[in-house]
Amino acid sequence: MEIFSYTRAADAAQAVGAASNKDTRFVAGGTTLLDLMKLDVERPSKLVDINRIGLDGIEKLADGRLRVGALVRNSDLAHHATVMSDYPVLSQALLAGASAQLRNMATTCGNLLQRTRCMYFRNTAMACNKRTPGSGCSAIEGDNRTLAILGTSKDCIATNPSDMNVALAALEAVITVRGTAGTREIAIADFHLLPGGTPHVETVLGAGELITHVTLPAARAKSKQVYLKLRDRASYEFALASAAIVAEVSDGKFSYIRVALGGVGTKPWRSHEAEAALLHKPADVATFRDAAEAALRDAHPQTENGFKVELAKRCIAHALTRATQQA
Amino acid sequence: MDGKEKALDGKSTGGVTRRSFLSQIGAAGVAVTAAPLVARADAQATPAEMAATKTEKIENAMRIKLSVNGKPVSLEVDPRATLLDALRETLSLTGTKKGCDHGQCGACTVHVNGRRINSCLTLAVMHEGDSITTIEGLGTTDNLHPMQASFVEHDGYQCGYCTSGQIMSAVALLKEPCGPADADVKELMSGNICRCGAYPNIVAAIQHVRQRA
Numbered sequence: 001m002e003i004f005s006y007t008r009a010a011d012a013a014q015a016v017g018a019a020s021n022k023d024t025r026f027v028a029g030g031t032t033l034l035d036l037m038k039l040d041v042e043r044p045s046k047l048v049d050i051n052r053i054g055l056d057g058i059e060k061l062a063d064g065r066l067r068v069g070a071l072v073r074n075s076d077l078a079h080h081a082t083v084m085s086d087y088p089v090l091s092q093a094l095l096a097g098a099s100a101q102l103r104n105m106a107t108t109c110g111n112l113l114q115r116t117r118c119m120y121f122r123n124t125a126m127a128c129n130k131r132t133p134g135s136g137c138s139a140i141e142g143d144n145r146t147l148a149i150l151g152t153s154k155d156c157i158a159t160n161p162s163d164m165n166v167a168l169a170a171l172e173a174v175i176t177v178r179g180t181a182g183t184r185e186i187a188i189a190d191f192h193l194l195p196g197g198t199p200h201v202e203t204v205l206g207a208g209e210l211i212t213h214v215t216l217p218a219a220r221a222k223s224k225q226v227y228l229k230l231r232d233r234a235s236y237e238f239a240l241a242s243a244a245i246v247a248e249v250s251d252g253k254f255s256y257i258r259v260a261l262g263g264v265g266t267k268p269w270r271s272h273e274a275e276a277a278l279l280h281k282p283a284d285v286a287t288f289r290d291a292a293e294a295a296l297r298d299a300h301p302q303t304e305n306g307f308k309v310e311l312a313k314r315c316i317a318h319a320l321t322r323a324t325q326q327a
Numbered sequence: 328m329d330g331k332e333k334a335l336d337g338k339s340t341g342g343v344t345r346r347s348f349l350s351q352i353g354a355a356g357v358a359v360t361a362a363p364l365v366a367r368a369d370a371q372a373t374p375a376e377m378a379a380t381k382t383e384k385i386e387n388a389m390r391i392k393l394s395v396n397g398k399p400v401s402l403e404v405d406p407r408a409t410l411l412d413a414l415r416e417t418l419s420l421t422g423t424k425k426g427c428d429h430g431q432c433g434a435c436t437v438h439v440n441g442r443r444i445n446s447c448l449t450l451a452v453m454h455e456g457d458s459i460t461t462i463e464g465l466g467t468t469d470n471l472h473p474m475q476a477s478f479v480e481h482d483g484y485q486c487g488y489c490t491s492g493q494i495m496s497a498v499a500l501l502k503e504p505c506g507p508a509d510a511d512v513k514e515l516m517s518g519n520i521c522r523c524g525a526y527p528n529i530v531a532a533i534q535h536v537r538q539r540a
Contacts, residue, residue: 006389006406006452027453034409034448035429047406049453075442079504099518100503101496102430104442105449235517 001037008049012178012212018048019208026050026210028071029105031098032114040124041115041131050109055212058082064218070109070211074164075100077108086219089244092227093167093262099236109211112165112175112191113203116158117238118147129155130199144302146240149309151266152300156199158266160192161238166262167227169270170244171216179209192267223248223256224326228319230263230311239263241312243319247283254278254287261295264312271295274316283324288317391455395420396464404451411435413451414461422462422491426520433519436492436499437461443499445518462491465498473536474498481532485523493519497533501540509534 009015015026025044027033028051036042055069058080066082077083078094098106120126120138127136139147139157148159165188173188192203205211229242242262248255257278261269274295281287292313299309388403395418404413411428414420414437423446426434430448437446438460466472471479474497484490496519505511512530521529 001407003387004406005387006450008452008455027450030449030453031430031445034450038428047450051453099433100500100515101433101436101443101445101518102448105444235514 002040002043002045004044005046006049007046008051009053011053012050012055012210015048015050015053016178016180016208016210018046019210020046022207024048024208026109028107028110029073029102030110031102031106032110036115036122039122041122050210061215066216066219068108068214068216070107070213072108073104074098074106074108074111075103078103082219086221087167087171087216087225089170089225089227089246090164090167090216092225093163093229093242093244096227096229096239096242097163108164108214111162112168112211112214113205114160114162114165115202117161118158119143121158130158130195130202133198133200140302143304145304146238146263147302147305148266149264149299149301149305149312150261150269150296151194152302153195153197153199153266155197156195156266157302158195158199159238159263160265160267162268163227163229163239163242163262165192165268166242166244166260168214168216169260169268170225170246170258172258173217174215175211176213176215177205177209178212179206183212185215188268189270195266220246220248220256224323226319226323226326228315228322230315241308241315243312243315245319245323247278247320247323249283249324252282253280254283255280259291259295259316261312261316264299264308271316273297278320283320285317285321288320289313291320292316389452391452393454393456394458396460397458402451406450406452408451409447410437410439410449410451410454410459411446414446414459417451420461420463423495424488424491426489426492431520432489432492433496434489434492436495436519438495438499441499441502443496460495462495465494472498473539474501474532477532477535478529481528481535482525483529483532484521484525489519489521489523493521493529497529497536500533501537505537507537512537 007018009018023045025047027047027049033042056071057069059067061067074094078091084091118139120128121130126138129137137155147157168188175186175191177184193201224247226245229239231237231239239262241264244260246258257275259271259274261271274291277291277294295316296309296313301309385403385405389406390403392401402417414423423437424434426432428447430445435445435447436443439457466475474494500515505515509530512533
């Protein structure tokens, strides 16, 4: 691990003020950052510890929205009574991710910024445009079984590994960030960037900007929600394909539908194509299959991850079946 | 010469110090080479005495105060030291194990303020004022924690390397939301890997304690 200076911030203003240059990293749970610092993939010159700045509460706002502090741990968010009752897709997604120990450490803000598990990104001996811009992509001709099939570019096919982000995409969460110029709000759909020709730029966060909150829209009381995660083992494994569903059905037809996918996209993948194929259509298997086909129409598999196309389709259809069969 | 080496040389007299050499090897190398020497030098000392008598100069050291197994401890640590390394190398509490050092195996599981975490993925300097419990703080050989006794009774290990992490996880699990079934226990214990494959006995040991609670 490289030498760095360490500063403990007492509040958000101090944290933002201490983030003086682009080599500064905020450290919260540390589960991604320290892992990558040990591999010399992350080499910050300065760490600003934000664990003592507060922002660790969950608050229901007067208009019904739920405001989650950036430092709320994944386990606390998953087990929060309001999240379990009103946003079960988020609770399910969080509990499907990592291990109990890691969920006690990992934070809401940190999970939003979780880095890819692409083995070439994690290995400094290999070419990787995300880690070292312009060095090439070893994954495209390499071991790409777990990598993305949606939103890829000729420069990067790295998968966004988060489960939480997929649920937040289906729930249309809004992210509040604070920088030296003030605060701003960013819709989750606009927060993560496609790799394109600049895979090292993963979000719209500016240098020194700090995530302070994630806000969920008011609960949809009649909605059925499901997070379904398919993976190589039953637990403690990243998704090969996952689906987050928020659905409302009236008179046998979808009156509201949000579909987001994990494990297959270079960013948390909201599927407007699937939603268009479902809205106002009968909630039956034929429709589910149409939606699944639509969601994967633009899939671009690599040498070893072609199986993900059919896997993701079945994941969507199965998740929709589960959601619509809920009492 | 990479950036790290330059930085170290800039702060020393120009030569390669023992410390900078060990830093180059990395944490895993230090664990293998330094731990037995440290432990042997002060085998009878309490953790607090160990910290007080340690004379080796640590570059860029920071002082932190925390509680370990109910005792106040004041430590000088390299900001890069993980909580795991501080426990093992500085405090000689070697019951907590280093397995993968990347949060993938759970051998390093300890409790921080009553919650289980992977001590390999957190820096010691991040734990000012925290209360840490390690396997050494659970029970003694004459007075085992019920979970330790249950692991013995159910033969919940073979080589034993993962056992302290398994037990720290299992004790934390008792206070977490967890369904009654074996499958629920397996899910919440999935962050602790056992290469010997003692899983059925581990689950039995945990269920035994849960059912008697």
